[in-house]
Amino acid sequence: MKLVYLDNAATTRVDPQVFRTMRPYFTQKYGNPSEVHSLGRQAKEAVEKSREQVAGMLGCKNAEVIFTGSATESINLSHKGLIEALLPQFQNGRRPHIITSTVEHKAVLETCAHLETLGRAKVTYLQVDKYGMVSIYDVRKEVRPETVLVSVMYVNNEVGTIQPVSQIGRLLKAINHERTHNKPHIYFHTDATQAVQYLDCGADKLGVDLLSFTGHKIYAPKGVGALFVKTGTPLIRQLDGGDQERKLRSGTENVPYIVALGKAVELSQKSKIKRQKEMERLRDKLIKGVLEIPGVSLTGHPKIRAPHLASFIVEGVEGEALQLLLSDKKVIVSTGSACTSQSLTPSHVLSAVGIPAELAHGSLRVSLGKDTTEEEIGYTLKVLREATEKLREMAPDLSELRGAFATI
Amino acid sequence: MEDIFQKIYSPKVLKHMKNPKNMGKIADANAQSLVGNPHCGDVMKLYLKIIKNGGQEYIKDIKFQTLGCGAAIATSSMITTLVKGKRLDEAEKVTEKAIAEALGGLPPIKFHCSVLSAEALKKAIADYRSGK
Ligand code: FES
Numbered sequence: 052m053k054l055v056y057l058d059n060a061a062t063t064r065v066d067p068q069v070f071r072t073m074r075p076y077f078t079q080k081y082g083n084p085s086e087v088h089s090l091g092r093q094a095k096e097a098v099e100k101s102r103e104q105v106a107g108m109l110g111c112k113n114a115e116v117i118f119t120g121s122a123t124e125s126i127n128l129s130h131k132g133l134i135e136a137l138l139p140q141f142q143n144g145r146r147p148h149i150i151t152s153t154v155e156h157k158a159v160l161e162t163c164a165h166l167e168t169l170g171r172a173k174v175t176y177l178q179v180d181k182y183g184m185v186s187i188y189d190v191r192k193e194v195r196p197e198t199v200l201v202s203v204m205y206v207n208n209e210v211g212t213i214q215p216v217s218q219i220g221r222l223l224k225a226i227n228h229e230r231t232h233n234k235p236h237i238y239f240h241t242d243a244t245q246a247v248q249y250l251d252c253g254a255d256k257l258g259v260d261l262l263s264f265t266g267h268k269i270y271a272p273k274g275v276g277a278l279f280v281k282t283g284t285p286l287i288r289q290l291d292g293g294d295q296e297r298k299l300r301s302g303t304e305n306v307p308y309i310v311a312l313g314k315a316v317e318l319s320q321k322s323k324i325k326r327q328k329e330m331e332r333l334r335d336k337l338i339k340g341v342l343e344i345p346g347v348s349l350t351g352h353p354k355i356r357a358p359h360l361a362s363f364i365v366e367g368v369e370g371e372a373l374q375l376l377l378s379d380k381k382v383i384v385s386t387g388s389a390c391t392s393q394s395l396t397p398s399h400v401l402s403a404v405g406i407p408a409e410l411a412h413g414s415l416r417v418s419l420g421k422d423t424t425e426e427e428i429g430y431t432l433k434v435l436r437e438a439t440e441k442l443r444e445m446a447p448d449l450s451e452l453r454g455a456f457a458t459i
Numbered sequence: 460m461e462d463i464f465q466k467i468y469s470p471k472v473l474k475h476m477k478n479p480k481n482m483g484k485i486a487d488a489n490a491q492s493l494v495g496n497p498h499c500g501d502v503m504k505l506y507l508k509i510i511k512n513g514g515q516e517y518i519k520d521i522k523f524q525t526l527g528c529g530a531a532i533a534t535s536s537m538i539t540t541l542v543k544g545k546r547l548d549e550a551e552k553v554t555e556k557a558i559a560e561a562l563g564g565l566p567p568i569k570f571h572c573s574v575l576s577a578e579a580l581k582k583a584i585a586d587y588r589s590g591k
Contacts, residue, residue, distance in 0.1 A: 369501065371528040372476070375464050379477060389499035390528035393568065396499075409500045412526075445482050446526035447493075447504045 055382045055427045059268070060208055060245060060360055060418035065311070066270035072314040073272075076307035084304050085293065094306045101313025108316050109262065109279050110253040117278045117296045118309050122244045123158040125263030125278035128289050128300065129240050130162045130200065133261070134172050136285035137199050140235060146170070147235070148197040152177040152185045152214075153403040154207050156242055160399075163202075173197070182352035183212040183404045187222050194226060199235045205246035205257075209387055209400040209416060210351030211360030213250065216241050220258020238284055244268055248319035249327045249358045260284045266308065270421070271315035275308035322421075330358040330419055333428050337361050337417060340432040344439055346449060350404065350414070359420065364406060365413040367449045368442040373415060376438035382431050387414040464529065469563035472533040479532055481539035483522045490587035494579045496571060501527030503535055505579040509547060509587050516547040523579075530569035531576075534558050538576040551584055553577065 056064070076097060082090030084098050099113070106113045119125045134147050141147055149163055153176045166172040175193045177185050185203050201223060205216050223239050230236065240261035243252055248269045254262060262279040266272060280286055280299065292301025319326070338361050341347055346366035365373065370386025377384055387398030389412060397411035406414075417431070443449070464473060488506035495502050508520040521543050525535040537558050542550035555573040559565045565573060 367526065369527050369531070372532055375473075375476060375529045378464055388528070390501070390531075395568070395571075412500050442526075445479060445524065445532060447502055447524040451504075 052381055052427075052430055055431055057417045057419060057423065057427075057431060058383050058385050059420035059423075060416065061385055062267045062273065063270045063420055064422075065272050066315060066318060068318065069271055069311045069314045073307040073311040076310050080306075082306075084306065085295065094304070097306060097310050098304050101309045104313035104317045105277055108247065108252055108320050110255060111279055112282065114297060115254075115279055115281060117280055117299050118304060118312070119263075119276045119278055119296075119300055120274055120305070121276040122156075122242065122263050122265035123276075125265075125276045126156075126158040126202075126240075126242060127162050128286070129261040129263060129278055129280075130159070130202065131166065131289055132286040132299070133200055133238055133284070134166055135287040137235060138171060141197070145197055147172045147199045148195050149174045149200045149202065150177060150190060150193050150198060151175070151202040152179060152204070154179050154183050154185075154209075154400045155202065155204050156208060156244070157399075159202055159204070159242060177203075179403055181405055182355075183207050183210045183350075183400065184352060184355070185214050185219075187215055187218045190219055191222060191226075194237065196234050198237050200238050200240060202240040202242070204242040204244075205250065205252075206243075206357040206360070207351065207400060208245050208360075209398055210362045210404065211245075211356040212352040213246075213355045213357060214241075216259070217257050220256075224258055245357055245360070247316070249323065249330070254279055254281065266312040266315055269315045269319050271311040272308055275305055275312045277312065326421055327358045330421075330423070333419055333423055333425065334358055334361050336425070337419075337428050337432065340428070341417075341435065344436055346443075347439075350401065350406065360416070360418050362414070362416040364410050365415055365439055366410065367446055368413050368439055370412060370414050372442055373413070373438055376441060377431075377434060380434040380438070382434055385416040385418070387416065388412050467566055468529060468533075469565075471561075471563040472530060472565065475533035475536040475562065476529040479523075479536035481522050481536065481543065482524070484524065485520055485522050488522075489590070490583045492579045492582035492586055494575055494582055496527065496531070496575050499528070501525070501531050501572070501575060503527065503531065503575050503579045505539075505583045507583050507587065518542050518545055518547060518550055523576075527575070528569070528572060530565055530572040533562055534565075534573040534576040535579075537562050538580055542580065547584060547587075550580065553580065 082094040084095035102113045102116045105116045163174045177189050238260040243264045247264045260281040265276040288299045290301045348364050350362045370388030371390045387401050389395050389397045401411040485506035490507035492505045504524040506522045510519045521539045523535040555577040558573045
């Protein structure tokens with residue numbers, strides 16, 4: 052068996068077609084889009100074509116797409132840029148208020164924390180239910196007169212749960228509609244990183260003003276991302292310089308990577324429904340098989356989940372050890388166990404969904420890709436079962452373990 | 460393809476992790492310990508069979524059960540091979556450093572896993588002495 056790569060939620064292999072499309076922009080069409088000569092124009096056209104491809108997916112105007120270096124950068128630009136733009140409206144100790152959730156990616160959580168530290172914003176972190184889902188009632192409850200930004204991810208990258216993004220969008224639209232002139236508009240951001248290739252990302256349908264995603268989860272290379280900025284959304288750029296990207300993100304455009312992103316988006320949209328259906332079938336087969344192993348439970352929502360993501364708690368084993376044994380059998384997966392994190396704390400998402408640390412220890416995330424086959428799923432189930440049995444044999448009995456944490 | 464874990468762990472750690480020595484229980488153990496790792500929630504159990512011979516105490520048999528990362532399993536396996544057959548007073552002197560060194564080193568973030576093994580042995584010996 053060749054390598055079975057089931058960590059596509061972490062990153063994907065660059066699609067050969069994407070790679071072929073970007074390649075000429077390194078050594079042949081290497082112009083700077085800011086230059087008006089033929090090479091420059093050629094590069095500019097390529098960037099604009101890519102913008103059109105992304106806009107096509109989002110159902111927005113080309114001018115509403117900003118290319119960045121990553122989803123993290125998009126999020127930083129979105130949140131910091133928006134708050135900076137709105138800050139002058141807040142006086143006498145009042146501060147802009149952000150609502151986000153406890154299960155967001157670190158890029159959102161850390162950006163919000165930074166804004167709080169700077170004294171530029173107050174942040175409310177919404178709790179989630181046991182599936183990792185945000186409730187729109189909670190969103191409504193937390194809205195204050197100072198609320199200017201709601202940021203909720205589309206698909207959780209660890210447990211796969213799909214958030215009620217379009218419902219939140221509608222709710223905010225209704226609230227904004229009723230807001231009188233002395234209350235600020237509430238802008239809505241979603242981190243769509245894990246969603247773009249499978250779920251409907253029409254900006255209007257979602258009701259978002261800001262949407263971010265990255266290329267490397269959709270078969271483009273690492274180092275390129277995009278931010279959708281709805282016309283009229285106030286934003287102050289975080290990179291000053293030569294006014295590229297509608298003056299919102301200075302720096303010479305990373306032409307080959309932008310070309311790759313556009314191509315990857317185009318390819319993913321072409322086969323979206325088919326890819327989604329096929330992947331759901333394989334994912335369900337995987338989930339069914341894994342749950343047949345005793346002492347295993349699914350994390351995230353059982354139904355409302357992204358097609359490529361399956362995540363579990365395997366009781367009585369530790370995630371890194373499991374990862375290691377699977378890797379030995381050429382199966383690549385991921386874990387949220389404390390033992391694999393630099394801080395030796397379990398994943399914040401697993402904690403937020405109420406999984407105690409000792410169970411989070413046995414966390415396993417399997418994320419499928421467009422090239423995942425039925426055979427690979429079958430093989431994975433086999434080696435996962437073997438590895439789990441082997442590790443449980445090494446460990447104290449499950450019954451003893453359950454009591455052990457109380458006594459140590 | 461090169462395994463990512465080869466970058467993190469020495470070949471010896473991987474060997475012990477994949478095929479640990481002295482794993483399991485001892486039915487007639489006369490010393491036991493259960494220790495947990497406050498850092499990441501790992502659990503290790505040690506079973507010892509200690510015998511007296513010519514006025515000396517020896518570790519005749521030792522087995523472990525560990526729930527933990529690769530390093531925790533490998534250090535468990537290593538400590539059992541280091542002390543099996545040893546005199547009790549010699550076995551007691553085995554430090555976490557010695558375990559890590561015998562494994563060809565551990566990444567700094569994994570040092571605490573070797574502490575777990577050393578602690579388990581100390582606790583088991585204390586258990587033996589208290590019950591004597
Ligand atoms: S046992 Fe948790 S890091 Fe080793």
